[in-house]
Amino acid sequence: MYAYDEIDRTLVNERVAEFRDQVKRRLSGELTEDEFKMLRLMNGVYLQLHAYMLRVAIPYGTLSSPQMRKLAHVARRYDRGYGHFTTRQNIQFNWIKLADLPDALEELASVGIHAMQTSGNCVRNVTTDQWAGVAPGEVEDPRIWAETLRQYSTMHPEFTYLPRKFKIAITAADHDRAAIRVHDIGLRIHRNEAGETGFEVLVGGGLGRTPFIGKVIKPFVAGRDILSYVEAILRVYNQYGRRDNIYKARIKILVHELGIEKFSAEVEEEWQAMRHSALELDDEVVADIRSRFSYPDYEKLPDAPDELLAASADPHFERWLKNSVAPHQRPGYAIVTLSLKPVGAPPGDATADQLDAVADLAEKYSFGEIRVGHEQNLALPNVAKRDLPALWRQLDKLGLATPNVNLITDIIACPGLDYCSLANARAIPIAQELTRRFANHDIAEMIGRLHINISGCINACGHHHVGHIGILGVEKNNEEFYQITIGGRADEGAVVGTLIGPAVPYDDVANVIEDIVEAYLALRARPDELFYQTVERLGVEPFKERVYATR
Amino acid sequence: MPLVKKGAIVADSFVHVADDSALPVEGAALIPATRFLEDPGGLAARNAPTGVIWPNNRDLDELVPYLEKLAVVALVFPTFRDGRAYSQARLLRERYGYKGELRAIGQVLRDQFVLMLRAGFDAFEVKKEADAEAFAATVKRYTVFYQPTGDGRVTALHRRMQARHAANVQ
Numbered sequence: 001m002y003a004y005d006e007i008d009r010t011l012v013n014e015r016v017a018e019f020r021d022q023v024k025r026r027l028s029g030e031l032t033e034d035e036f037k038m039l040r041l042m043n044g045v046y047l048q049l050h051a052y053m054l055r056v057a058i059p060y061g062t063l064s065s066p067q068m069r070k071l072a073h074v075a076r077r078y079d080r081g082y083g084h085f086t087t088r089q090n091i092q093f094n095w096i097k098l099a100d101l102p103d104a105l106e107e108l109a110s111v112g113i114h115a116m117q118t119s120g121n122c123v124r125n126v127t128t129d130q131w132a133g134v135a136p137g138e139v140e141d142p143r144i145w146a147e148t149l150r151q152y153s154t155m156h157p158e159f160t161y162l163p164r165k166f167k168i169a170i171t172a173a174d175h176d177r178a179a180i181r182v183h184d185i186g187l188r189i190h191r192n193e194a195g196e197t198g199f200e201v202l203v204g205g206g207l208g209r210t211p212f213i214g215k216v217i218k219p220f221v222a223g224r225d226i227l228s229y230v231e232a233i234l235r236v237y238n239q240y241g242r243r244d245n246i247y248k249a250r251i252k253i254l255v256h257e258l259g260i261e262k263f264s265a266e267v268e269e270e271w272q273a274m275r276h277s278a279l280e281l282d283d284e285v286v287a288d289i290r291s292r293f294s295y296p297d298y299e300k301l302p303d304a305p306d307e308l309l310a311a312s313a314d315p316h317f318e319r320w321l322k323n324s325v326a327p328h329q330r331p332g333y334a335i336v337t338l339s340l341k342p343v344g345a346p347p348g349d350a351t352a353d354q355l356d357a358v359a360d361l362a363e364k365y366s367f368g369e370i371r372v373g374h375e376q377n378l379a380l381p382n383v384a385k386r387d388l389p390a391l392w393r394q395l396d397k398l399g400l401a402t403p404n405v406n407l408i409t410d411i412i413a414c415p416g417l418d419y420c421s422l423a424n425a426r427a428i429p430i431a432q433e434l435t436r437r438f439a440n441h442d443i444a445e446m447i448g449r450l451h452i453n454i455s456g457c458i459n460a461c462g463h464h465h466v467g468h469i470g471i472l473g474v475e476k477n478n479e480e481f482y483q484i485t486i487g488g489r490a491d492e493g494a495v496v497g498t499l500i501g502p503a504v505p506y507d508d509v510a511n512v513i514e515d516i517v518e519a520y521l522a523l524r525a526r527p528d529e530l531f532y533q534t535v536e537r538l539g540v541e542p543f544k545e546r547v548y549a550t551r
Numbered sequence: 552m553p554l555v556k557k558g559a560i561v562a563d564s565f566v567h568v569a570d571d572s573a574l575p576v577e578g579a580a581l582i583p584a585t586r587f588l589e590d591p592g593g594l595a596a597r598n599a600p601t602g603v604i605w606p607n608n609r610d611l612d613e614l615v616p617y618l619e620k621l622a623v624v625a626l627v628f629p630t631f632r633d634g635r636a637y638s639q640a641r642l643l644r645e646r647y648g649y650k651g652e653l654r655a656i657g658q659v660l661r662d663q664f665v666l667m668l669r670a671g672f673d674a675f676e677v678k679k680e681a682d683a684e685a686f687a688a689t690v691k692r693y694t695v696f697y698q699p700t701g702d703g704r705v706t707a708l709h710r711r712m713q714a715r716h717a718a719n720v721q
Binding site for chain 1 (some may be wrong): 607631632633634635637638639641645646652660662663664666667668669670681691693694697698699700706707708710711712714
């Protein structure tokens with residue numbers, strides 16, 4: 001856990017005071033909606049279809065129990081008793097009144113939570129691996145660097161009014177859980193041949209209407225240089241990024257139009273002119289940030305405790321153990337994923353009571369720490385294996401032990417037309433229907449790891465391009481249609497999925513997905529060949545044939 | 552439009568010269584970049600303070616040779632959402648060592664003052680009278696700064712290290 005000190009707390013409080021004044025000026029008419037819009041967005045406030053929505057940052061996906069309880073309190077006091085976890089380590093409250101927002105933010109600030117830069121054309125909340133610090137094989141804890149970048153980018157005087165939003169993600173493990181290849185800047189911590197730790201820097205990835213996989217701009221940037229290198233990229237983007245067309249304003253378009261060689265030459269020139277500036281980090285500064293992360297006082301525990309062996313007789317427990325529990329850096333400990341994808345529910349939603357209960361369970365079983373991942377699930381990162389059976393029983397009662405993590409019903413979906421003013425089509429009901437169709441755990445397990453991603457519009461908040469199966473809602477003659485892509489991936493082998501054919505109407509989407517899955521089961525070379533691997537091997541044709549032959 | 556300098560609303564002694572009019576021989580003048588670049592030598596002939604209005608999409612390299620002779624560089628915010636001039640300001644101050652007045656013009660609102668000051672601006676043609684009047688209060692809103700810029704403020708990182716050092720000494 002990272003502890004905000006007096007300096008961080010002061011800034012968060014000052015920000016709330018400023019926003020309170022801005023809301024007051026908006027309510028009095030002193031600020032026009034146009035002027036207020038950018039200011040409220042930079043404080044996480046959207047105007048949605050029915051109400052204002054508040055998007056709260058969960059930096060690098062780490063929450064403490066008191067913070068989680070405060071989120072529950074805000075959900076109850078200012079919203080309708082629930083929150084929605086998004087694909088970018090945020091939580092959103094959908095029903096907050098504008099006049100209540102400063103109070104809600106003040107309450108959150110009391111536990112070191114804020115909504116700074118969760119929207120707007122600035123550097124957004126820096127995201128990272130939700131298993132950071134506990135994942136086996138990790139080079140080092142990427143949160144130290146995420147926090148360094150969080151501080152660097154917060155209220156940056158030069159980069160608060162960029163051409164468009166700007167997203168940075170970091171991973172330090174072989175398996176990329178932070179989807180760094182579909183971010184404006186992706187950072188992969190690794191060791192070079194000399195054994196030094198540094199960053200592979202990718203640039204220009206992103207989804208939306210023109211999806212791109214990020215390109216490597218520099219294979220190795222040392223830790224001390226990372227801020228200056230990021231600043232060089234941001235400065236080139238700020239000066240040359242397109243502002244004439246909102247759809248062409250992201251850095252991915254600049255990188256694409258210039259070409260990565262020319263873009264990287266621009267960045268290199270800028271970087272050489274300023275790399276030895278005050279942005280150069282020395283060991284002491286990095287050590288200072290590192291020192292404010294606290295780690296659990298792990299016990300020496302057996303890796304196969306009796307409690308676990310005894311519980312394995314229960315097939316329900318065994319199924320959950322297989323699906324939701326992952327290995328930990330420390331023997332005797334495990335990482336537990338809490339599925340926010342029960343059958344028939346909107347992906348990523350949690351009630352205030354569930355949030356409170358998770359806070360309690362984290363205190364009891366996970367050193368008071370909770371994680372939030374981009375798949376819209378939660379995790380308890382530090383659970384002693386001997387406690388797994390007891391934890392499971394309690395999660396099961398709370399509806400948080402659906403054994404479907406990474407399976408076909410672990411669907412990522414944006415709020416879609418039910419909430420979002422940008423959406424063209426519903427996303428949540430499609431997800432709900434699919435979870436019902438594939439509710440049988442035996443079938444889901446037989447299918448194996450399969451990620452379905454649903455977006456209600458081209459802005460791609462549901463990351464449909466990188467779903468193994470992607471579903472994109474579009475509108476045709478006032479009706480909802482859905483384009484289906486297959487073969488996408490968001491991990492270390494990220495690729496954009498391929499469209500299989502014409503869009504299908506709302507009522508047919510679940511049938512089409514069933515057809516695709518059936519085709520996969522018939523086509524896969526071995527039972528352990530995953531869906532995306534079959535697509536990789538055979539291309540989209542056989543799937544296309546199966547879906548459209550009878551339609 | 553009120554001009555704020557050194558934290559106070561002051562009278563603007565500079566006249567904005569239009570694109571198509573001749574360079575005035577006397578009187579402090581702010582000259583558009585295109586007009587200025589037609590005859591940068593004309594600067595030397597003037598015996599009054601001269602400034603230039605530099606668009607946010609024009610390469611600063613064209614301006615750099617004349618910086619020492621300029622009393623004012625005015626950078627433009629065509630809308631408050633267009634942040635290119637923040638980069639130009641920092642480059643002028645930090646890379647090219649410009650010491651004269653750096654003026655923000657266009658859609659300049661109170662909510663941008665802190666950022667502008669940190670980027671190196673020291674004069675502001677403010678769009679709204681009320682914002683100009685609120686200048687002193689607005690720029691005191693923040694006491695914590697995370698990034699080093701040319702404004703010389705101590706960053707949060709270094710404040711922490713100083714505090715730690717002081718604690719160790721005691």
